[in-house]
Amino acid sequence: MRIIKVKLKERLNERGIGQKQLAEMTNLTERTISELVNNKTLRYPKNAIETIAAALNISDMNELLSLEEKE
Numbered sequence: 001m002r003i004i005k006v007k008l009k010e011r012l013n014e015r016g017i018g019q020k021q022l023a024e025m026t027n028l029t030e031r032t033i034s035e036l037v038n039n040k041t042l043r044y045p046k047n048a049i050e051t052i053a054a055a056l057n058i059s060d061m062n063e064l065l066s067l068e069e070k071e
Contacts, residue, residue: 001070004044008064009037011056025055 012022019037023030028048035041036048049064058064 002067003070005066005068006036006039006041006044006064007066008033008052011058011063012037015056017056022052022055026051028052 012019017025019033020030022028023033026033026048028051032045032048033052036044036052044065049061053059053061053064056064
């Protein structure tokens with residue numbers, strides 16, 4: 001079975017941005033950011049993904065999401 005993995009933690013580390021800072025940049029809640037960073041989200045809010053991609057200047061969703069085999 002394959003699962004969607006959010007690679008937000010990696011993108012934040014690359015940019016030296018913390019979860020709280022991203023929440024401030026995007027006007028999303030820290031809880032939403034934390035759930036995405038820790039892959040705890042069952043449904044991915046389209047507006048949150050789009051907002052994060054814009055804030056991090058991501059134009060290719062493969063930088064943010066991947067499809068991986070479930071461990």
